[in-house]
Every structure is written in structure tokens, then in C-alpha cells.
Amino acid sequence: MKYIKSILVVLACGLALVGCSKSSNGGGDDGDISYGGSVIGTWHMVSWSNVETGADIYLAIEEDGSFTLYQRYTEPFYQKFEGTYSYNDSVLSGSYDDGVAWADSYNVSFNADNTKMTMVRASDQNDISVYEKSTIPDEILSGMIVRSSIDFDGDSVRFL
Amino acid sequence: MKRIKFLYGIFCTSALLISVSCVKDMTEEVVSSKNDNTPSSKLISTSTNAVEGQLLVYFDDEAIESIESSVTRSGNTRTGINKFDNILDRIGVKSIQRLFPVTAKHEERTRQAGLHKWYIVSFDESVDLDKAAADMAEISEVSYVQFNTRLSLIDGNQSAREQEAVPLSGSGDEQFNDPGLVYQWHYINNGNTEIYSKIKAGADVNCKEAWKLCTGDPRIVVAIVDDAVKYDHPDLAANMWTNEAEINGSDNSDDDGNGYSDDKYGYNFVLNTGKLDLRANFDASHGTHVAGTVSAVNNNGEGGCGIAGGSGNNDGVKLMSCQIFRYNPATGKTEGGSVDVVSRAIKYAADNGASIIQCSFGITAGNVTSDSTYSTVYSAEKQAVDYFASTSNCEALEGGLTIFAAGNDMIGMSGYPGAYTDFISVTAMSCDYTPAYYTNYGPACNIAAPGGDECQSLLETAYRSSMSAVYSTLTNGRYGYMQGTSMACPHVSGVAALGLSYALQLGKKFTRKEFYTMLLTSVNDIDQYCTGTKQYINNVGSVSTLNLSQYKGQMGTGYLDAFRMLMNIRGITCIPIVPKNDIQTFDVQPYLSNSDTELKISKVEISKEDMEKLGITQNITIFNNKMLIKCTKTGSAIIKITFTAGTNSNNGMNGMSVTKEFALVSRNSHANNGGWL
Numbered sequence: 001m002k003y004i005k006s007i008l009v010v011l012a013c014g015l016a017l018v019g020c021s022k023s024s025n026g027g028g029d030d031g032d033i034s035y036g037g038s039v040i041g042t043w044h045m046v047s048w049s050n051v052e053t054g055a056d057i058y059l060a061i062e063e064d065g066s067f068t069l070y071q072r073y074t075e076p077f078y079q080k081f082e083g084t085y086s087y088n089d090s091v092l093s094g095s096y097d098d099g100v101a102w103a104d105s106y107n108v109s110f111n112a113d114n115t116k117m118t119m120v121r122a123s124d125q126n127d128i129s130v131y132e133k134s135t136i137p138d139e140i141l142s143g144m145i146v147r148s149s150i151d152f153d154g155d156s157v158r159f160l
Numbered sequence: 161m162k163r164i165k166f167l168y169g170i171f172c173t174s175a176l177l178i179s180v181s182c183v184k185d186m187t188e189e190v191v192s193s194k195n196d197n198t199p200s201s202k203l204i205s206t207s208t209n210a211v212e213g214q215l216l217v218y219f220d221d222e223a224i225e226s227i228e229s230s231v232t233r234s235g236n237t238r239t240g241i242n243k244f245d246n247i248l249d250r251i252g253v254k255s256i257q258r259l260f261p262v263t264a265k266h267e268e269r270t271r272q273a274g275l276h277k278w279y280i281v282s283f284d285e286s287v288d289l290d291k292a293a294a295d296m297a298e299i300s301e302v303s304y305v306q307f308n309t310r311l312s313l314i315d316g317n318q319s320a321r322e323q324e325a326v327p328l329s330g331s332g333d334e335q336f337n338d339p340g341l342v343y344q345w346h347y348i349n350n351g352n353t354e355i356y357s358k359i360k361a362g363a364d365v366n367c368k369e370a371w372k373l374c375t376g377d378p379r380i381v382v383a384i385v386d387d388a389v390k391y392d393h394p395d396l397a398a399n400m401w402t403n404e405a406e407i408n409g410s411d412n413s414d415d416d417g418n419g420y421s422d423d424k425y426g427y428n429f430v431l432n433t434g435k436l437d438l439r440a441n442f443d444a445s446h447g448t449h450v451a452g453t454v455s456a457v458n459n460n461g462e463g464g465c466g467i468a469g470g471s472g473n474n475d476g477v478k479l480m481s482c483q484i485f486r487y488n489p490a491t492g493k494t495e496g497g498s499v500d501v502v503s504r505a506i507k508y509a510a511d512n513g514a515s516i517i518q519c520s521f522g523i524t525a526g527n528v529t530s531d532s533t534y535s536t537v538y539s540a541e542k543q544a545v546d547y548f549a550s551t552s553n554c555e556a557l558e559g560g561l562t563i564f565a566a567g568n569d570m571i572g573m574s575g576y577p578g579a580y581t582d583f584i585s586v587t588a589m590s591c592d593y594t595p596a597y598y599t600n601y602g603p604a605c606n607i608a609a610p611g612g613d614e615c616q617s618l619l620e621t622a623y624r625s626s627m628s629a630v631y632s633t634l635t636n637g638r639y640g641y642m643q644g645t646s647m648a649c650p651h652v653s654g655v656a657a658l659g660l661s662y663a664l665q666l667g668k669k670f671t672r673k674e675f676y677t678m679l680l681t682s683v684n685d686i687d688q689y690c691t692g693t694k695q696y697i698n699n700v701g702s703v704s705t706l707n708l709s710q711y712k713g714q715m716g717t718g719y720l721d722a723f724r725m726l727m728n729i730r731g732i733t734c735i736p737i738v739p740k741n742d743i744q745t746f747d748v749q750p751y752l753s754n755s756d757t758e759l760k761i762s763k764v765e766i767s768k769e770d771m772e773k774l775g776i777t778q779n780i781t782i783f784n785n786k787m788l789i790k791c792t793k794t795g796s797a798i799i800k801i802t803f804t805a806g807t808n809s810n811n812g813m814n815g816m817s818v819t820k821e822f823a824l825v826s827r828n829s830h831a832n833n834g835g836w837l
Binding site for chain 2: 051059069073077081103121123
């Protein structure tokens, strides 16, 4: 009895440490258990919906509530976006400095050592991005291969 | 056809130069298809402008073996075909030999391409060319007879303007120390109004950003098919292609067995010697000037820069001088450029390691107006270019790139050979983004690049300044200005060379078509500047006004951006779409390039597997130049969009058909500022 109690105590402590989010993790490695965790840090998207998109995304999330997004997406060079985010109950949402809100909010989960982050769109559980902790390459950080989003002529029609 | 006069210098004392292209004066009396076997159908081209005492003959497969042994046995005077040899006797044959000399290493490929069947017959110059050709065409073993058409400059005046002694204030922040870079607005245009009062910053090929990624690679060889390149110019020498076997070998001997002797930096195909023809003053600087644009040595504290000229560490792309023209001081005229000369030069480039032929020459626009005419009339030359295009000389590319100037005739179509669908034809832009006044435009033009517009600075400075033209190396060992689509063309060759260098460094490989697709879509919009008027000096020396709206949509896909090209080499980009249960009309134009020039789309392809993945239940079609797509699921797939780079004449001249790959990214919604999240 005493032995079982001890095990139960250990288990309880373990659960408390990792949080309770056991949402299913569609992306990343099989067998990864979803954990709660910290969004703070620099992330590099390694897969989107399990396919190669042709996009390259770096996301730096700061403690002060700001983020920087570098994306090679519809243009061959990187575009830089900045803005603010909020993170509550494993839901990450945000908006860009130009006032445009993110297209959706994201249910976020992590692997055990917080080196991998999965973002699933709130409105589409099939829209899954997997990010790994990373650093931003110098050529991007220095701005060498970056154009600010405001350099474009704001042809936003195409995104509707 | 009416010959359009070139612009020539309005001041005889100052060496004002003009343009570029050397032109053929061909009338369109061409013969019918090669398919019927009548003698007249075997006659290619006419004797207009043909070299006297020469004919090119293409023999049948069946006859070639015996011809080869007879020619050898007879010391190049007999074919062993009685009827043909009788003609040779009658015309006083001097020699009959293969048009393309044997290069043992490449003989198998040469024979596969059928090039071993071309022979050049030299005979008494007083013999009637037409009759000799007609007689030869009667022989059944003869497939075609082609006159050896000569290129002639429409206007014999070709010279350059040496550097202005006016110091320009540079911005001081450029990464290379070459003092001439400050004049080279065509690489980095900082909007220095000392060049031209209405200059616009950014009207360049964007070397400023490109050079941060790549500056060249000595594994890439660009053949300059032109006047000789001054191989010992202080700002070119280090980037010259060198044939070590010949440099270290003996004079008058083909030390490397490539069929040519003493070809140390290239070859003089005009005089059939390894000695390149160069003059001490700056006459005939054309070849040297375009070579400098491609790969003048960067960061050597000397002269100017070249687009792929390296970083100062002996790492620029290499220049091979394939001389097809020479300036004859006795006559003051330019010689060479006949079909045999051009064909051999281009094959040499393929057989000796070049990945790009840089060709700032052509036929007056309008003299040839269809691909089929060009292929027929310039058969040997076209076959040589095809041979080059299918020869792979670097790890990053399957095949070779063929880049031509569109011509300077102020005509609304490209000149040939550039106009040929599979070749790139380059139009010219000025330092304020406007089309250069002289440039051809319209059907079969593919892309624009800086070619300069000398009239801009001349008119402002009472004809003292040429600074709005293109600055590069001259044959007198110094530097100066020239303008033309001839100068725009090496900007494209230089960026192509830079792109191949970057691809090599990234370990990437492309087919020729894939590479052309990237090149032709790495452009920014030029149409917005095709408005209003500009002044120029016409061919009688008066100031005229040009209406710029006629160039709108006619300059090719846009003006080339080297940085965009290098970034495109890194990988494909995405097209975002939102799934819907209905068919959507989707405009893909904004994603094809950064230009507003509408490109005609012919098809969109997607694999069956990807169609299922995205819930695309019926084939994607094109309507009104937009994509009709029914995509019902989220996810991503690869689509290939085929479109035309440039416009078509609907009468035998076409823009280049290219296919670009994208990742179609289907998500329930996208931020309307284009952000990923």
C-alpha cells in the first residue's frame, strides 16, 4: 500500500510538472507526447501539414509580447514582419504592426524538452506547422536577403 | 526590305559611338521547305551578300562515308561523286573540306548532330555563284546548298567614347574598390544626377544586392562571340579563359588536338588563326566592351567592374574570345561574320567548355520574320547554335545558354537570331528606366536590361557627356562608353553567368529551360515607365521626339534583377489559395514575376496525386488568362504554369515558352498583407 502510494505521488508530481495538455499532435515525430511549454524563443518551421511547401519561415517570439516573422513565401527573398502576440491557455494569437490580424489563432503544443513546437490552426485541425528551436541565419538577420513587407506595393487583393 | 540606317556619330572629331548590332542584309527570297527534293528546294538563301568563291554544302547520310575518304585521299579537292567533282573542276575548286574541323574528343557528338555533313567549297571567285549553287543542288547526294552569307554593318562607323575626365562623386559604400564603378549606373544606380539630371536610382541590374550573395566562379566560361577581346587588358586579363596546352605548346601546332592551333584565349575565326585581331586605339572595341560587362575584374583597384567579375580573389567567370568580326584599318570596314565563321565559332565554344554564348550581333529586324525562315536560311549557323545549346559544360546546367541582342533598328520586332523562339533576345533600357530610343521591341523580345541611352547626357551637356551610356573596357587598354542592345545583352549574359556560379556554389543543377524560366521571371516592371515621350538624336543629327507608350508590354517580361535571380535559384515560391466548393477564377500573374507585364498563360499542370490531395476534381484550365480551379481541401501541391515570355507575332515569331513551378498552398484563410501566420 505504502509502495503504491509512493508511485502515485511520483506520478502526480510528474503530471504537475508537465502540465495537462494532451491534445493530439498531428505533426512531428510519432510518439511525441504533447506538452505545455514556452513559446519564447526563435523557431524555424520544419514542416507544414507534413509536406514540403516551398516556404521557409523563421519566427522569433519575445518575452515582451512582440514577435518577428521572416518568411520566404510568395517572393524569392525573405520578407520581414513584426507585431505583437498573446499566448493564453496554449492558444497563440497575434497581429502585425500594420494592423492586420493573423489569419487565425493557433493551438500550440511542445515536445518534452521544449525544442519542438506544433501550431495547429484553431479553425482547421489539418493545418499543422511544426517548428524547431533554431537561430536565425546571419544573412537573414543582417537583412542581406530580406525585404521589408512594406517595400511591396501593397497589392493585397491577391491574398483574399 | 527597307534598310534602316543606324545612328552614327554626329561629331566626326569626337569618337561618338553608337550601336551595336552588326546586321545582315538579307532579303526574304527564301526557298521552300527542305522536304521536297527538287534542286531549287535544296538551295538555301540567296547570293545577296554572299562571300564570292564559297558555298556551303550539306551532303546526304549515305554519301558521306565515301566523300570523307575521297576528300582525304585527294588532298581536299574531290568528293568521289563524279557529277559533283565535274562541277568542282568547272568552277576551279581550291578546296573542299569539312565546315567544322575534326576535334577527336567531340567527333562522336558532332556526328550525332549531323554537323560532319557540312562542307565548305572554295573556288574561283569569278565564277557565277548562283549557277554553281544551282548545279550542285542537282546532285542527288546533296541535301542542301547554302550561300555563305556575309554580315555587314549597315553603317561602317563603330567606335566608342573614352571616359569623361569628369570625376563623379561616388557614394563610397560599394563593396568593390574599382574607381570606375561610380560610372556604372547600370550595375548600381544610386541616382547620381551628374550622369543625367533625370536619372532614377534603381534603374540597374541590382548588383548591389546580388554581389552580397555571389560574385562569380572561374568554373563558368562565357564565350564572347564578337570582335576579339583584348585579352591583356589590365581589367580583363585575370578573367580570360586560357588554353594551357596552347600557351605552353609550340606555335603553329594544335597542341591539344581540338582542331585549332594557337588558340590561347579563343580563336580568330575570321582569319583562321589563333592570333586575335586587336588594334591599339579603340576601334573595334565592341567585343572588349561587352566582355567587360560580363567579367571585368572586380576589386582590383583598376577600371570598372563586371557583373560576374569576382571579388578580387581570382574568382570571376572566364571569358573566351570567339572572334567573328575584325576591323580592317585599310578599308575602315568591319569584316567577317559570314555563316561559316559564326558557325565554327559557336561550335568551338561548345567543344571547349563554354556554358554561355554572348552574341551581340544579328540581322536587321524585319529581314527575317519567322523561325522557319531563319532555320532554313541560316541552317549551318542554327545547327551550330543547337549543338551549343545541347552541350553541357558545367555541373549546374544541362546544356548551354544562347543570349542575343534584339537589335537597334527602332523596329517593333526582334531581329534574328535573337528572335528565334529558343534563344534569348534582349532589349535595352536607359538610366531612368525608359526604353532606349534605338531598341527593337515587340514580338520575340524576351527581356530588358541596361543598354544605355547616350542622347540623354549628350543633349544636356551640349554633346560633351556620354555618361548615360554603358561604361566598360576598350581595346586601347582603357575605359569608355558604348550604347546599344549590344550592351544590354552582356548584362543578361553576366547575370546568367552569376546565376550559374551561384548554382554551382549551392550544388544545384538546372535544365536549360528551367534556367531560362528563372532568368526571364527575375524581373521588375518596366511598363510603368513606358509613358510620355523622350528626346533623341536621329540619323540626320536632329533632335526628335519618341513616344514611349508604344513600348508598353513590348520590352519582354520586364528588366532583369540579378538579386532576384540568385534568390530564385534557392528554390520555388508559393501561391496561396483558399479552398472553396465552387470553381474559382484565380489570377496567378502577380506570382509569375515582379513585373506588371501580362504574360500569356497556356497551361497549368498538377499531378493526379496532388489533385486528390487538394480535392481538385477536374483539370485546371485557363480562361481569360486566369486559372480556373476547383480546390476543396487544405494542403499543398506542386503546380507547373506554362506561359510565354515576350509576345508573339502570330506569324512565325514567338516569345519563349517557359514553365515555372510553384507550391500551391491551400489554407482556410490568409492574412491579407501576405504574412504566413
